[in-house]
Amino acid sequence: MAKKILVAALIAAGVLSSAVAQAQDGSFMVRVRAVDVLFDNGQKDGLNTVVGNIEADSRWIPELDLSYFFTKNIAAELVLTYPQTVDINAAALGHIGKIKALPPSLLVQYHFTDLGAFKPYVGLGVNYTIFMSRDNIALGASVEKSSVGLAGQVGFDYMFNKNWGLNVDVKYIQMETDVNIGATKLGTLNLSPITAGAGVSYRF
Template sequence: MRIKTLVAAMAAVASLAPIAAQAQSSGENPWMVRVRAVYVDWQNGQSNGSSTAAGVQTNNINAKNQWLPEFDVSYFFTKNIAAELVLSYPQPVNINSNLTSGPTGTINALPPSLLAQYHFTDFGAFKPYVGVGINYTIFGNRNNFSIGGTGSALTVSQNSVGFVGQIGADYMFDKNWGMNVDLKYATMNTSVTGQNVASGQDLGKLTLNPLMPAIGVTYKF
């Protein structure tokens, strides 16, 4: 199902190729890049349910908020319609639990997103936009946390596919350089499984669903 979702998204972008050819023929360069600093506000990532393992309550696991670097590439099919690929490198996500005094452990998350955008161009140098697309998160280092002192080792699922929505704006200082502000919300979750408690026992979902305000620099070329 996840593979079908990704294929459908790529097919939708490919269907815009004739429009892209028309935009290129107008002589305007269709590429834009941005570098942003993003604050990732995990939305109270609670593991669903009230499962217990070896007497340990597992429904208060959450992820620690953090600043991350972000790089994205946009391609304008027309002056209003664009596709944006949001990239980063694998980021450590510190997992905390009410059962331990310090971090329970750390997993890595690589969360590229692909969005279709509409840019409003009737406000001079101020260019707001909205976007919608999919987020595909790959989790690494998945076995690197546990419920401290109990021998209850945990792992998480390998990936997550979810929705991402976006609003933002560029303020262009000239035809190439500008400042960007951006806000994205993504649905992101992963199953938490107890490895050394009951074989393969599903302890619920670590629901991350980050809200991601950002500020950065725009370069159009």
């Protein structure tokens, strides 16, 4: 019995020490970034044959990212922003309307931790974009309600101390939506942006 109690105590001590070590590094990280969204503006099907080349204006947006570290190397990051207005332009018609897009992403990251204050990472996950104000486009056109696609990232944190750091991050987000007039599909607009951002990190 005494041996069993001793073994249980040792296991409990090991679990506790592991939890304390993890807590010292901080299991959570918040990043606030300014992000330049560069839309791909690719097109499929018949869009450009009807109204000319259709493009979405690139723009700067604020971004809030929440991360949880399962281990010192593995983390999950939730990427958030508020609904963004996307201006749509056509070569033959000029500005033809605007839609709103809310594009949260969830990524699993691998962090490289043996480089001192410099902590690079890579991530892979999924993006789910919700489109709103979908029918504010000329010709009576509208876009689909949502899109689902892959998301990938590379970036790094440079930590000034155990809590605060500088973050630089680049993502590719697969994002496309069908453009319809009534029940007729006019084509597919491939937005799929590359986003480049910089900001601050706080780990706790």
